[in-house]
Structure formats: structure tokens, C-alpha cells
Amino acid sequence: MSIEASSKVLAGLQQWRALEAQQQPSWPDSDVLQEVTGELRTRPPLVFAGEADKLTAQLAAAGRGEAFLLQGGDCAETFAESDADRIRNKIRTILQMAAVLTYGASMPVIKMGRMAGQYAKPRSSGMETRDGLTLPVYRGDAVNGHAYTEESRTPDPRRLLEAYHRSATTINLIRAFTGGGFADLREVHQWNRGFMANPAYARYEELAAEIDRAMRFMRACGVDFEALRTTDFFTSHEALLLDYESSMTRIDSRSGRPYNTSAHFLWIGERTRQLEGAHVDLLSRVSNPIGVKLGPGTSAADALALAERLNPENTPGRLTFVTRMGAGRIREVLPQLVEGIHAEGCEVTWVCDPMHGNTFTSESGYKTRDFATVINEVHGFFEVHQSLGTVPGGLHVELTGDDVTEVLGGAEEVDDAALARRYETLVDPRLNHQQSLEMAFDVSEMLRR
Ligand code: PEP
Ligand code: MN
Numbered sequence: 027m028s029i030e031a032s033s034k035v036l037a038g039l040q041q042w043r044a045l046e047a048q049q050q051p052s053w054p055d056s057d058v059l060q061e062v063t064g065e066l067r068t069r070p071p072l073v074f075a076g077e078a079d080k081l082t083a084q085l086a087a088a089g090r091g092e093a094f095l096l097q098g099g100d101c102a103e104t105f106a107e108s109d110a111d112r113i114r115n116k117i118r119t120i121l122q123m124a125a126v127l128t129y130g131a132s133m134p135v136i137k138m139g140r141m142a143g144q145y146a147k148p149r150s151s152g153m154e155t156r157d158g159l160t161l162p163v164y165r166g167d168a169v170n171g172h173a174y175t176e177e178s179r180t181p182d183p184r185r186l187l188e189a190y191h192r193s194a195t196t197i198n199l200i201r202a203f204t205g206g207g208f209a210d211l212r213e214v215h216q217w218n219r220g221f222m223a224n225p226a227y228a229r230y231e232e233l234a235a236e237i238d239r240a241m242r243f244m245r246a247c248g249v250d251f252e253a254l255r256t257t258d259f260f261t262s263h264e265a266l267l268l269d270y271e272s273s274m275t276r277i278d279s280r281s282g283r284p285y286n287t288s289a290h291f292l293w294i295g296e297r298t299r300q301l302e303g304a305h306v307d308l309l310s311r312v313s314n315p316i317g318v319k320l321g322p323g324t325s326a327a328d329a330l331a332l333a334e335r336l337n338p339e340n341t342p343g344r345l346t347f348v349t350r351m352g353a354g355r356i357r358e359v360l361p362q363l364v365e366g367i368h369a370e371g372c373e374v375t376w377v378c379d380p381m382h383g384n385t386f387t388s389e390s391g392y393k394t395r396d397f398a399t400v401i402n403e404v405h406g407f408f409e410v411h412q413s414l415g416t417v418p419g420g421l422h423v424e425l426t427g428d429d430v431t432e433v434l435g436g437a438e439e440v441d442d443a444a445l446a447r448r449y450e451t452l453v454d455p456r457l458n459h460q461q462s463l464e465m466a467f468d469v470s471e472m473l474r475r
Contacts, residue, residue, distance in 0.1 A: 115427025
């Protein structure tokens with residue numbers, strides 16, 4: 027690339043500063059933000075351009091129906107819970123789900139965590155009042171603390187550095203776990219046997235027995251290759267805090283192209299996807315695969331304009347639309363979007379987020395979701411794509427590897443009274459370990475038909 031061309035690229039990466047950016051914290055008036063972003067710019071990348079390109083190719087395969095994406099993790103990671111046990115449990119849950127889905131779909135499953143960087147949240151209001159005290163809302167550990175005191179709720183830019191460090195230690199564990207024996211499919215299969223031992227899941231016995239037979243067949247044949255022992259595991263988060271995302275965006279020395287080196291995959295949320303806004307501008311300029319969340323109010327024209335803006339070269343795998351319509355709306359609103367995009371020949375990988383359109387407050391006052399409703403949206407997603415002859419490319423879910431009680435229902439029948447038992451999320455309710463596996467079995471059963 028000529029010097030002139032590369033200085034144009036660099037200038038372009040600063041263009042977002044001139045545009046309107048929704049959902050940014052009001053950082054205190056000080057030099058600390060400058061110091062922190064300067065420091066971040068000198069820190070090593072967390073992911074590499076070649077890895078991001080590999081993911082683009084895999085997401086392109088998902089768009090063609092030759093692979094399936096499983097993206098999962100907390101609504102918001104927290105510093106306090108970024109410990110080895112919790113990270114391992116999340117990875118284990120995703121690997122277990124992926125094993126079941128691989129069988130059901132007879133396709134490779136792309137494993138991706140909402141992990142190692144999911145530390146910032148968009149909120150519906152900037153301030154909240156409790157007992158006469160008005161304070162900024164909690165925007166995720168990268169911005170402020172959850173405790174309801176003025177000190178904790180004041181945005182602190184130093185938290186961006188902490189978010190970087192936590193992301194680094196998390197991705198280090200992910201790489202160690204999935205490159206070592208932990209991800210061995212035979213191990214993962216043993217864990218799923220443990221899950222099936224619970225009579226609550228008797229409905230899936232037939233499918234579990236089929237998977238068991240397939241594993242025994244492979245063993246009898248002496249099948250033992252690298253792909254059984256290790257797996258790729260990608261990271262992702264919502265690219266919300268532009269000071270952080272822009273500091274982590276670097277020019278790849280091989281290709282001369284910019285990559286956001288904070289995660290393999292970044293997505294733009296439903297609340298920050300304005301066509302002329304700062305988030306769309308910054309992500310339009312990086313070469314990672316990216317996603318956009320689309321809610322029930324999205325028109326086909328909106329989706330087309332985003333596709334043209336974010337993927338002008340129409341590269342397969344570059345753009346994923348994560349639809350989050352709500353179980354009650356998906357069958358009515360998704361078809362026109364998919365048809366509109368399809369009619370123009372736009373390359374898009376379609377993924378279903380069955381969580382964010384199905385949130386409500388329970389009678390006892392907890393923000394929750396109902397497992398049956400979540401599953402209903404997933405079914406609606408497959409039905410729409412089946413009827414249009416288009417490709418359902420994957421699932422985006424909020425989950426944890428622990429036995430929390432945040433989502434109602436499932437075979438173990440978490441009820442409103444049970445929510446109080448282990449409601450630990452600071453933001454949105456997550457499927458627990460068992461509910462996550464139950465979802466994988468349900469979807470797998472539907473896919474193998
Ligand atoms: C999220 O993924 O946690 C989120 C806020 O989603 P959305 O942008 O779809 O509302
Ligand atoms: Mn959420």
C-alpha cells in the first residue's frame with residue numbers, strides 16, 4: 027500500500043469521532059481517558075488477523091449451510107467472575123452443546139464465546155433513582171461498578187485497561203483449554219452422558235443413544251485424529267465503547283488492512299446500528315467478520331443499507347445479521363427481511379438470538395425469560411428459513427456454565443419462586459448449564475429430521 031493510501035486508512039479510522047455515538051459513558055473530565063487509550067494502543071493484540079480471516083471463511087460456510095455457528099456466553103462478563111472455574115464451565119458448556127449440534131446438523135459447528143471482552147452494556151436509560159438518590163446506570167465493568175454508590179457508579183476510564191487484562195487472561199485460558207485435552211470430543215461426550223443420566227431429559231434418550239453409537243463406531247474403527255482432540259474457539263463481544271475498540275484497532279503488517287485486535291468477531295447492537303452513526307463507521311473500516319443485531323422494527327431497506335455500508339464488496343462471511351425478533355414476532359417480520367436481502371444478492375449469514383426479544387419482569391420482580399418462549403423463537407427462525415429456502419446459520423445465546431436460576435422453565439422447571447435461589451446476573455438472565463444443553467438437544471433433534 028502506498029504511503030498516501032495508508033495515511034487515508036489511518037485518517038478513516040478516526041472518522042467516528044466526528045459522528046454521533048450512542049450509548050457512550052460520560053467519562054469524567056480529566057486526562058485519564060487519554061492516558062488509558064494511549065496505553066491500550068501500545069498493548070499486544072489479543073487476536074490476530076489470520077485468525078479473524080479464518081473465522082470469516084468459516085462464517086461464509088455457515089452462510090452456505092455447510093457449517094453452523096454457536097455463539098454463547100454471559101450478557102455481561104464481570105471482573106469478579108472472570109476466574110478459571112467459571113471460564114472453564116462456560117467453555118465446557120459450549121463444547122457440550124457443540125458436540126450435540128454437530129451430530130444433529132451433520133456439520134462442523136463454529137464455537138464462539140461471548141467472552142474475553144464482553145464488559146460493556148447499552149442501557150435504556152442513562153440515570154436511575156433509588157431512595158431519592160440519582161446515579162448513572164451500570165454500563166458494564168469496563169465503565170463503572172454495579173454497587174449503588176456515587177463512587178462506584180462514576181465511569182472510570184482505568185477500567186478499560188482492566189477489561190483488556192481480563193480479556194487477555196480469559197483468552198489465554200480459552201487457548202489452553204481448547205488446544206489441550208480438555209476439548210477432546212471423547213471427553214465432551216462423557217460429560218453429555220452425565221447430563222443424560224438425569225431423568226428430566228428422558229425425551230432425548232434416543233438422540234443421546236444415537237450419538238453414543240456413533241462414538242463407539244468411531245472408536246471401533248480406530249479413529250483418532252487431531253480434530254477430535256482440539257478445536258478452534260473464537261471470541262466476540264459487542265463493539266460498544268468506541269474509545270476501547272478504536273485503541274485496539276491496528277494495521278495488520280502483512281496485508282496493510284485494519285483489524286480490531288480485541289476479539290475475532292465484533293457486533294453492533296440494536297441500539298447503536300444507526301447507518302450514519304459512529305459504531306457503523308468504525309466497524310465498516312475493520313477487516314474482522316462483524317455482526318449487527320436486528321430487532322423487530324427493522325425494515326428490509328434498513329437491513330439492505332447496512333449490508334451495503336458494512337460489506338460493500340459483498341464478501342461471504344464478512345457480515346452476520348443476528349435477528350432478535352421475539353417469539354411472537356419472528357414468523358411475521360423475519361421473512362420480509364430475509365427476502366429483501368436475498369433479492370439483492372447480498373451475502374449475509376443469518377443467526378438467531380432468541381434471548382433479547384423475549385425478556386420480561388416476573389411477578390416476583392426478576393428480569394427473566396421463559397425457556398419455552400426462547401425455544402419457540404429458535405423454531406420460528408428455522409421455519410422461516412426453511413420456507414424461504416434460505417440458510418439458518420447459527421445461534422447466539424446468553425448462557426453460563428453454572429447452575430444459576432435466571433431463566434424460567436426447562437425440564438427442571440425453574441419457577442418464579444426459584445429465581446431468587448441463584449439469580450446472579452448483573453444484566454440479562456442466562457440459560458444455566460442444564461438449560462443450555464437442553465436447548466442443544468432440542469435444536470439437534472429438529473435438525474436431524
Ligand atoms: C446484548 O446482546 O446483550 C444486547 C444488548 O442485545 P441487543 O443489542 O440485541 O439489544
Ligand atoms: Mn443481554
